[in-house]
Amino acid sequence: MENIPLWYGLILFFALGACVGSFYNVIVYRMPRGISLINPPSHCPLCKKRIPIYYNLPIVGWLWLRGKSACCKQPISVIYPIGESLCGLLGAIALFSANYNIPFTAPIANWTDALAMFWLLLGMYPVCAIDVKYKLIPDSISVGGIVVGLVLSMFPGGITPFESLLGAIGAGGGLWLLGFVATKILKKDAMGFGDVKLLAGYGALMGVNGAVETLILAALLGIVVMIPWAKIAEKKGLSDNSGQIPFGPFLAVSAPVMYLWGQSLLNLYVQFVIGE
Numbered sequence: 149m150e151n152i153p154l155w156y157g158l159i160l161f162f163a164l165g166a167c168v169g170s171f172y173n174v175i176v177y178r179m180p181r182g183i184s185l186i187n188p189p190s191h192c193p194l195c196k197k198r199i200p201i202y203y204n205l206p207i208v209g210w211l212w213l214r215g216k217s218a219c220c221k222q223p224i225s226v227i228y229p230i231g232e233s234l235c236g237l238l239g240a241i242a243l244f245s246a247n248y249n250i251p252f253t254a255p256i257a258n259w260t261d262a263l264a265m266f267w268l269l270l271g272m273y274p275v276c277a278i279d280v281k282y283k284l285i286p287d288s289i290s291v292g293g294i295v296v297g298l299v300l301s302m303f304p305g306g307i308t309p310f311e312s313l314l315g316a317i318g319a320g321g322g323l324w325l326l327g328f329v330a331t332k333i334l335k336k337d338a339m340g341f342g343d344v345k346l347l348a349g350y351g352a353l354m355g356v357n358g359a360v361e362t363l364i365l366a367a368l369l370g371i372v373v374m375i376p377w378a379k380i381a382e383k384k385g386l387s388d389n390s391g392q393i394p395f396g397p398f399l400a401v402s403a404p405v406m407y408l409w410g411q412s413l414l415n416l417y418v419q420f421v422i423g424e
């Protein structure tokens with residue numbers, strides 16, 4: 149692990165991201181159809197034949213088969229390899245963002261931030277897609293984030309385990325309290341518990357400060373999107389529920405931004421306000 153040069157690590161992280169993307173393709177196809185993610189093993193949706201494992205390789209499998217299934221020569225959508233490539237790119241970006249200041253031939257210096265960024269960047273897609281479609285945030289991402297954060301905090305380079313634990317409790321508890329108060333005042337559900345768990349995960353990954361910064365950016369983005377959307381929804385006559393925008397995607401997009409640039413943005417803001 150200590151001697152892997154950055155250029156080689158980038159290829160590994162790209163491949164890892166592409167595998168995650170490939171898994172997302174499976175979820176997107178199977179979950180709405182109520183098929184288990186593991187069983188049955190992957191088979192052709194058209195002729196039901198088993199797909200051998202080597203054709204399931206992300207991107208490579210599609211290119212190898214030139215976009216046609218091996219069993220019945222039906223076209224396979226180009227969306228699949230594109231999605232896998234994008235996820236691969238996010239994986240490589242995660243590693244690079246944590247090691248941008250070393251030469252490509254130097255050994256990887258910062259694994260902790262790279263893995264945290266990998267989790268945050270690759271987590272954006274499921275949070276956005278599932279929260280928009282089903283109005284919920286999967287526990288594997290939110291509670292999973294708490295676990296990943298706590299585990300990563302045990303390695304040097306990032307926040308300490310204490311800061312991580314405090315981040316999870318402080319950020320999750322704070323947002324829960326905020327939602328509780330808002331619900332009392334507005335007399336309707338103001339904050340889903342999924343959002344609370346998601347922010348607790350971000351707290352475990354980046355500490356209380358990072359999670360609060362994420363919440364602020366998400367709220368700002370939310371306002372920018374929700375005000376025009378509310379007008380459109382009103383015009384189209386969408387009911388209260390179908391016109392509602394979930395908050396999870398704003399958190400998910402804000403988290404990697406604040407993980408990377410939270411401190412710089414805060415400094416910039418302080419400079420701007422105090423003017424020195």
Ligand SMILES: [Zn+2]
Binds near residue numbers: 194195196197221
């Ligand atoms: Zn087939």
